[in-house]
Amino acid sequence: MKKRTIARLGSLAVAGAVVTAALTACGPSTGGSSENTGGTVTYLGVAGQWEGTDPASVYYGNELASLRRLVYRGLVAFPITDDPNPAPLGDLATDAGTTEDGGLTWTFTIKDGVTWQDGSPVTGDDFIYGLSRSYDETLVNGTGVGTTYLGQYAPSVVEAGYSGPFTSTPEATAVFEEHFFAEGQTVTYKFDVAWPDFPYAAATLFTTDPYQESFDDGSTLWEINSNGPYILEEDEFDPALGGTFVRNPEYDPSTDSTELREALPDEFRFEFVADSDVLFQRLVADNGDDKAAFTDANIPATFYSQITGDVADRTMKSTSPYTRFLQINSLTVTDPKVRRALAVALNQNGVIQAWGGENWGEPSTTIVAKALPGYQPNKGFEGLNPDGDPEAAAALLAEAGQPNPEIVFAFPDTPTNQKLVPVIQQSWEAAGFVVKLNPIAPDATPGYYGQMADKDKNGNKVDVFFAGWASDWPSLFGVVVPIIQSNPAGVQYGVGFNYGFYSNPEVDALIDQAFASTDANEQAALLAQADSVAGADGAYIPIANQKNYFLYGSKIGGFLPDVASSYYPDFGSIYVLED
Amino acid sequence: MTNTNATTVGVVLNSASVVASRSPGRLAWARFLSDKKTVVAAVIVLIYVILAIVAPILVSAGILNPYKTNQDLIGPDSLPLGNFGGISADHPFGVEPGIGRDVLSRVWYGLTFSLLIALVGSFLAMMIGIILGIIAGLTGGWVDTIIGRLIDLTLSFPQTLMLLALSGTIIAILTGTFGVPEGDLARATYVILVLAVFGWVGVARVIRGQVLSIREREYIDASKLIGSSAPRRWFREVLPNLWAPILVQSTLMLPAYISTEAALAYLGVSVQQPTPTLGNVLQDAVRYPVADFTYFIIPVIVLVVMVVAFNLLGDGLRDALDPKGNR
Numbered sequence: 039m040k041k042r043t044i045a046r047l048g049s050l051a052v053a054g055a056v057v058t059a060a061l062t063a064c065g066p067s068t069g070g071s072s073e074n075t076g077g078t079v080t081y082l083g084v085a086g087q088w089e090g091t092d093p094a095s096v097y098y099g100n101e102l103a104s105l106r107r108l109v110y111r112g113l114v115a116f117p118i119t120d121d122p123n124p125a126p127l128g129d130l131a132t133d134a135g136t137t138e139d140g141g142l143t144w145t146f147t148i149k150d151g152v153t154w155q156d157g158s159p160v161t162g163d164d165f166i167y168g169l170s171r172s173y174d175e176t177l178v179n180g181t182g183v184g185t186t187y188l189g190q191y192a193p194s195v196v197e198a199g200y201s202g203p204f205t206s207t208p209e210a211t212a213v214f215e216e217h218f219f220a221e222g223q224t225v226t227y228k229f230d231v232a233w234p235d236f237p238y239a240a241a242t243l244f245t246t247d248p249y250q251e252s253f254d255d256g257s258t259l260w261e262i263n264s265n266g267p268y269i270l271e272e273d274e275f276d277p278a279l280g281g282t283f284v285r286n287p288e289y290d291p292s293t294d295s296t297e298l299r300e301a302l303p304d305e306f307r308f309e310f311v312a313d314s315d316v317l318f319q320r321l322v323a324d325n326g327d328d329k330a331a332f333t334d335a336n337i338p339a340t341f342y343s344q345i346t347g348d349v350a351d352r353t354m355k356s357t358s359p360y361t362r363f364l365q366i367n368s369l370t371v372t373d374p375k376v377r378r379a380l381a382v383a384l385n386q387n388g389v390i391q392a393w394g395g396e397n398w399g400e401p402s403t404t405i406v407a408k409a410l411p412g413y414q415p416n417k418g419f420e421g422l423n424p425d426g427d428p429e430a431a432a433a434l435l436a437e438a439g440q441p442n443p444e445i446v447f448a449f450p451d452t453p454t455n456q457k458l459v460p461v462i463q464q465s466w467e468a469a470g471f472v473v474k475l476n477p478i479a480p481d482a483t484p485g486y487y488g489q490m491a492d493k494d495k496n497g498n499k500v501d502v503f504f505a506g507w508a509s510d511w512p513s514l515f516g517v518v519v520p521i522i523q524s525n526p527a528g529v530q531y532g533v534g535f536n537y538g539f540y541s542n543p544e545v546d547a548l549i550d551q552a553f554a555s556t557d558a559n560e561q562a563a564l565l566a567q568a569d570s571v572a573g574a575d576g577a578y579i580p581i582a583n584q585k586n587y588f589l590y591g592s593k594i595g596g597f598l599p600d601v602a603s604s605y606y607p608d609f610g611s612i613y614v615l616e617d
Numbered sequence: 618m619t620n621t622n623a624t625t626v627g628v629v630l631n632s633a634s635v636v637a638s639r640s641p642g643r644l645a646w647a648r649f650l651s652d653k654k655t656v657v658a659a660v661i662v663l664i665y666v667i668l669a670i671v672a673p674i675l676v677s678a679g680i681l682n683p684y685k686t687n688q689d690l691i692g693p694d695s696l697p698l699g700n701f702g703g704i705s706a707d708h709p710f711g712v713e714p715g716i717g718r719d720v721l722s723r724v725w726y727g728l729t730f731s732l733l734i735a736l737v738g739s740f741l742a743m744m745i746g747i748i749l750g751i752i753a754g755l756t757g758g759w760v761d762t763i764i765g766r767l768i769d770l771t772l773s774f775p776q777t778l779m780l781l782a783l784s785g786t787i788i789a790i791l792t793g794t795f796g797v798p799e800g801d802l803a804r805a806t807y808v809i810l811v812l813a814v815f816g817w818v819g820v821a822r823v824i825r826g827q828v829l830s831i832r833e834r835e836y837i838d839a840s841k842l843i844g845s846s847a848p849r850r851w852f853r854e855v856l857p858n859l860w861a862p863i864l865v866q867s868t869l870m871l872p873a874y875i876s877t878e879a880a881l882a883y884l885g886v887s888v889q890q891p892t893p894t895l896g897n898v899l900q901d902a903v904r905y906p907v908a909d910f911t912y913f914i915i916p917v918i919v920l921v922v923m924v925v926a927f928n929l930l931g932d933g934l935r936d937a938l939d940p941k942g943n944r
Binding site for chain 2: 315338339340341342343344385387388391392393394395396397398425451453456457458459460461464479481
């Protein structure tokens with residue numbers, strides 16, 4: 039592949055002006071055209087954060103977002119757009135899927151002419167093989183996301199003991215094949231529970247992505263077998279250093295759409311550095327190749343004073359799908375009044391200031407992010423004072439007859455949390471709580487969430503613990519259901535992320551109604567209602583809706599955080615500006 | 618003339634008699650007082666020690682409050698409101714970015730913990746070093762060889778790397794097997810152990826050298842001839858002659874340990890927040906060299922002044938106690 043060097047601009051001032059002009063002229067949406075084709079875009083990240091590039095193992099939003107645009111085309115994908123509520127479009131499939139029974143059965147037809155990087159066609163069987171790999175715990179590599187949702191919507195496959203293509207019994211495989219099968223270019227998914235927004239999940243997650251069986255040699259964690267516009271130049275992606283993506287000669291743009299990927303640069307270079315300070319120092323300096331560099335990390339508060347003048351012209355703020363909250367162990371904190379007192383006393387603004395201030399996030403009343411279609415404030419937490427109200431909380435505690443309940447608060451023991459925790463602790467103590475801290479070491483085994491997911495919290499008494507969530511696809515189903523639907527009996531963890539073991543028949547009934555409904559607006563309304571009921575019951579303690587605050591180089595164009603990329607910058611639209 | 622001569626002679630005689638009556642201790646004291654920079658350093662060290670002693674009293678009296686967060690003093694950009702890191706009458710050193718804890722209280726109270734850890738660590742290191750040094754120097758032979766090899770082994774150990782790698786395991790052993798309460802106490806114990814285990818080497822070498830020269834003196838032979846026991850010779854005859862190098866070594870070791878503790882806290886091995894030490898205050902402050910320079914520079918100045926003062930004091934004491942050396 040040809041590599042074009044980037045001509046250097048004379049001064050920062052000129053560089054800043056070019057970006058501003060380009061953005062205002064083209065609007066926030068895509069500004070790319072054939073003139074902007076070519077060049078190398080550098081993506082700067084922090085080393086050691088990726089957990090794998092095998093589609094079965096990828097889970098973090100930014101990793102899904104970048105690989106979807108560069109190398110892993112799925113059944114469907116979200117378009118590049120600033121519309122907050124886009125519908126998925128067919129990607130390797132001809133359209134966004136059809137269902138005639140309200141989401142129980144989904145069928146897709148695979149396009150002709152789509153190929154793997156070795157030139158062989160992508161077939162229906164590749165999709166079934168890819169799906170089967172999402173059941174293999176070794177391949178899933180600990181994230182468990184595919185298995186979790188598949189277990190929720192097709193429980194009979196998990197119950198039959200299906201564990202992927204390598205280790206399953208013939209009986210379990212038969213159950214799997216009854217649910218998911220391909221006939222020629224048609225792929226069918228039959229769920230036990232209706233999955234009305236299945237295409238939304240398929241667009242974001244890689245659980246249903248195709249996989250070429252002949253490529254599967256047992257050591258695929260860091261390999262990339264592309265069916266997209268780029269291929270990995272190296273044999274393996276390096277989680278410590280990164281990798282280089284160059285054009286895929288087998289890629290046929292006529293099978294794809296510029297709505298999904300414009301694929302303008304000739305090369306994407308993923309460069310990982312030791313820590314985010316180094317990364318932002320380079321972006322602020324804007325020298326050489328770094329002029330065509332960007333990151334999906336947020337500008338840390340310690341850099342705010344350097345974001346002035348020309349540098350400020352190279353920033354973009356956007357909303358974020360992430361919410362931060364505290365989960366309550368409802369097995370130990372049983373009184374709803376005590377649970378609500380924790381929420382009422384909490385100084386949300388104080389916590390947000392400690393985290394990074396108004397650029398970092400804003401107070402929230404719910405676990406649902408504002409960016410999600412159908413978002414509503416949680417009516418159960420209406421009138422919550424973001425500065426905390428210790429008197430009102432003390433009154434609630436008095437009503438509950440427990441003026442000084444002891445609360446054990448668990449959190450990952452990181453420098454950031456060590457600063458946040460005193461704020462939370464002191465706002466609870468002001469209301470009369472006796473707070474005991476239980477810091478979990480970063481290298482603890484099992485890890486933090488592994489411990490929280492355990493019913494007896496790994497032998498510790500834990501009453502309240504830190505949590506954060508971003509819906510895995512843009513729908514309330516991706517957040518309300520996993521967090522507040524009661525866990526099936528006997529399941530310790532794995533299905534759902536309800537680590538507080540919250541259980542409320544009223545909430546479950548509303549969620550069931552939402553699954554039964556076929557109208558998206560009604561579904562969202564029912565789920566928001568379930569959230570409000572849980573809020574009035576003190577199911578969790580809302581803290582904040584995060585925000586994004588990005589910085590990029592002076593020669594980056596088409597910078598757009600959108601729904602398709604979980605509000606990380608979209609790799610499909612980004613390009614190198616001409617001089 | 619005669620008179621004048623007599624007076625002169627008288628004066629000479631007088632001053633000669635004064636000099637003659639001075640003990641070695643007084644001589645050292647006079648040399649110490651004549652060295653202005655050492656006196657200044659000693660005063661600073663004294664002030665630091667007094668500050669470290671009174672800090673816990675002030676904290677329990679509520680005058681210093683290193684733990685209380687003050688969100689009302691923090692702006693929407695998470696930095697302190699006002700100029701120079703939020704310096705005000707209530708917070709003369711400003712407040713911590715993000716959560717508004719009083720910087721003076723944290724630095725002052727942190728000083729106590731840092732000094733305590735360094736003091737206990739250097740005391741243990743000195744004890745081990747002195748005992749092994751005396752034994753090696755006096756007995757000689759295979760004992761000396763073994764201790765010498767032990768010194769070589771300790772010196773060849775990749776300290777920093779092992780410290781970081783072993784911290785988790787050893788802290789787990791401390792809390793599990795020895796019942797040290799988990800958390801700051803266990804971490805402080807680990808740091809103290811580390812300082813002691815790796816610090817005695819230098820002391821042992823210096824002491825051994827000193828002992829080798831002392832043991833050839835006549836009074837030791839005399840003591841031996843009278844039939845005194847070996848421990849008596851070690852601790853009653855030799856040890857008193859070692860006080861000067863011991864004093865000098867400890868004043869030089871202490872500042873080194875204060876810095877080491879700060880470095881370990883920075884790497885996350887020592888005492889962690891919310892308990893302040895100079896190291897973990899610094900660990901947070903170094904993130905703000907541009908955003909909040911005041912917050913960054915104050916703990917740095919406090920640490921640097923203390924370490925320099927201790928070092929100058931150590932050098933001055935060596936000059937005063939051992940005028941032949943290093944001049």
